[in-house]
Amino acid sequence: MTLHAPNIRPIIRALDESAINRIAAGEVVERPASAVKELVENALDAGARRIAVDYSAGGKVLIRVTDDGCGMTPDDLPLAVARHATSKIDGSDLLNIRSFGFRGEALASLGAVGRLTLTSRADGHDGASLTVAGGRMGQTRPAAATRGTVIELRDLFYATPARLKFLRTDRAESQAIAEVIKRLAMAEPQVGFTLTEITEGDAPRTIFRADPQSGDFFDALHGRLSHILGRDFIDNALKIDIDRDGLRLTGYAALPTYSRGSSVQQFVCVNGRPVLDRNLLGALRVAYYDFLSRDRHPAAVLNLICDPERVDVNVHPAKSEVRFREPEAARSLIITGLRTALSSAGHRASTTVADATLAAMRPEPQDQVPRIYQMDRPSQASLGRAYAFQAPEAQGFAEAFAALPFAETPSARVEAAQADPTDTPLGAARAQVHENYIIAQTATGMVIVDQHAAHERLVYERLKRQMAETGIKAQALLIPEIVELSPSDAQRLLDAAADLTALGLTIEPFGGSAIAVREIPAILGNTSAAALLRDVLDELSDLGQSQSLQSKIEAILSRMACHGSIRSGRQMRAEEMNALLREMEATPHSGQCNHGRPTYVELKLHDIERLFGRR
Template sequence: MNAQPPQIGASRPVIRQLDDAAANRIAAGEVVERPASAVKELVENALDAGASRIEIAYADGGKTLIRISDDGCGMTAEDLPLALCRHATSKIDGSDLLNIHTFGFRGEALPSLGAVGRLTITSRAEGFEAAQITVSGGRIGAVKPAALNRGTVVELRDLFFATPARLKFLRTDRTEAQAIADTVKRLAMAEPYVSFTLREIAGSETREIFRADAEQGELFGALSGRLGRILGRAFADNAVPLDADREGIRLTGYAALPTYSRGAAVEQFLFVNGRPVRDKMLLGALRAAYIDVLSRDRHPAAVLFLTCDPESVDVNVHPAKAEVRFREAGVPRGLIVTGIRHALAQSGHRSSSTVATATLGAMQPEPAQPRIYQMERPSSGAIRNAFAAQMPLQSFDEAPQPFTAPFAPSARVEPAPPGTAELIHRPLGAARAQLHENYIIAQTERGMVIVDQHAAHERLVYERLKAQSAEKGIAAQALLIPEIVELSAAEAARLLDVAEELHRLGLAIEPFGGSAIAVRETPAILGEINAAALLRDILDELADQGDSLRLQSKIDAVLSRMSCHGSIRSGRQMRVEEMNALLREMEATPLSGQCNHGRPTYVELKLSDIERLFGRT
């Protein structure tokens, strides 16, 4: 019982001043976690130098070699030794740590890399001769003349050779190489007017892993081209542009349609003043924007850029600069939610083109036979006559030429109402038939549309219920006996801070002495609920994301269930007028391209795709 704690020795510990080499190795532990971290720091330095072309090469996953070449402003022979000193930087003068307009500003990356690896910097500024300096394990060599046309070449060899323990924490070469590629692609998203090339060196062979040439034109066109190159054309074709601002913060970028969702959060990219960040609050806002158009097991895809006054955001939170802190956190969060929802609403009934691709892929045509005769593409007059001939008939007996073999159609056909021919030119076309009492077949000008009548009407009813709820407010029911919930003082204060917002959603709370909270009203639409469990769920979200949508999501879930029960059921036969009315309402209703769970409500097949299935191309 009298034993001393192990950290207390027999003698008083002595305070020592660490030398620069030890300090740099400690700093490297925060700044350089893996080869991809070194690539990030060096590429950001190149961007700060005004480079328009950046080439990255690595070997063995970046463990033995990382080489960054750029055509930026370069450095002089006098600059090179200073660049390897801790907290030496050209980015800021130290007078204002909030007004930061560059990626780097701490002056730690180069000395940290030189402390744990073998670093060589070759650079040439305009009007000066090229020079080179080497540092190995913290020992800086002399500046020497070199040969270089312009810009800077930074070569890092044998990363962590000076701290062998760190090597044990690195992953396989393939995993580290993938991390490097992800880092370069993320930085390339924010700089569409800069060319990036990533190469892997394996022995005497060099393989190009990624290449993105500088884009041209206006911002959104250039950004769309760059994202199409990095994330694929499917994302670029199925994303809506974002351009909104609020209180000095501007939101730009692209957000994918709900029907283009992912099984994991692998296509969510956030940038603040061009800097890639991973921020729980911003990611929570992104999820909130899709809360009623995606199921819980699906994740949205988006590339979001927030631009604001540097003094309204603190980027000096962590040495790796991957986290930021906003002065008014609610402003960017609300901007993301409303900006994305507004952009998705403007997309109207649009659905992802990948839905049609998947549909065509699911179709299995018969093996192709040698083509004997392929008729030419019909004229426009022939197409109009064909459309007229395809009008739904009262019965199959009215067909111009009777069928010569028994035929039992599964489609229910109706006579065409007046004016149906003009509906072909509408986005969702004119209804032609109903299959299996659930799927509406509509003919468009350039193809056909298959609509899930229950899913489509469910979305329409849901949007009407949400609009009514927003217009009239959430009705609250007073509890006969208020429910008292015991919380900690910090939890009670956190809930009372958002009491006004909760009251707008029908949940009335107030302090009840000490740290207890009294729940006096609950949303009537939820019926009987466990108020204590609901409050704790809200507290969990507040602690995790800084805001809570738990109550709103519960209300939306009830509205969704109501819309499901109040919508057209599968198995109900519909007249042509009803089918066309449903199509017209879909065209006029935002987000009608997906049901309440993010599944598509319709599939559009182009005539060219259908002809390709039959070998008519």
């Protein structure tokens, strides 16, 4: 279908200001949550310490943002709602942006598609109010107000009703608003936030509240994350504070055993600005790839700090993506920083593992119908033996117990108490049950170790150290394999040829866009060079460098570790069990197996006593 009749020259005309604002609003204000984000960021730029957000009908009917920032004078209000008018920058340097906002589009866009009212007062000035509806500005009027600003947006998209059809349900839009507030609250832990839903006929309902946190940044962030993500996260998170080459990475990253089924607990900021940047989130995923299975996701709250001139935030209308001058340096800092922190955690596993174990062991509530266990209906032989124990002429307890026949041999080996100290982190081995689980006594409780999973991780780490020390052996192909690629793909591979050679994959140009594969990693055995190159290309395109070859090699090492580790069903002597515990304590990442599952469970004595009603 043609947009105009053939042979008729279309006329170029200038759009009016109202149409321009509505078009701009389509980029800046995608949904009510976008409007909330822009208004709250303006409040933060104004130096607010407390910000209150009220909304109705998922933000479609009402959005009100109240702050205690510096405020605006009566003369400032008309400029504030004009397009490309801002107090954040002077326009001379778009690469030195130190504020959330800088384009001067948000208020003009909101006034173009909704009914916008600004009420504000600055120190030493009278309060004033201004209304903009559908792009038409009213007169500035005096208003009673405290220091700060109140921005009220009603009937969002009333001027562009077609946009309303693309909005989701009130519940979905409310959840999106709450997510925006929580992200900003994590980025600014020393600022107080309140989110309230207003429903006609009902009392206002507080959806989210976070009071300002005191102390230094890490203390404030610790308290804020505990409130938003819960105690489980902060109790199982590692503090991150790494500075390298003018870049600094701060925040908290959770242990691998505290993994999630989705990426909902991954939050990344750049200079305090929450972003959804796939390159940075990809680096976070790469940092954990050696510790988690494919269906598990790490949890982390990170802030990458750098000179504003080294990052461009003006690449996306919603400012949710950034572009670094040295992207590899930022990516490398996240990967190496997180791996260093995870290594420093040693054998530590998340406390949620013990919590889940204790929950499984707790008795059922009394109001539920109890399960029928075999012990609830003892056999006649069991009753007879019980009566015999209670009779005065019965033998001594030990002799009678020893004389009883067992239906099957118990799957447990009990070791006499050793002289081993129990004040070590994983304690001293006391027993082995079902030829797979080691029971160890610690100074404050007990530890249950999965011997196969634990030794698998130990062997794997040992093989990786050997690979790092001696390098990866390459296997020369008798006849080099020629792979035809597109010119851009061939050049991308050749640019990374030196890194690939270090991993045992040797390539060279073979005329045109063909690549000759001379050597492949010997550990991969009989593999297709063409398929290997395409895997490497996919990762180079996605992340900027290839982890796929490294992943394949380490996957081989993981399988080798599985076959070379202590198997389930093998009985171990006390000295072997204790040696395994000591090696776990000395080996990084030994708290989880190669697939991210815990290798041990620690139960505190007071929790065990509570199970038996002794506390």
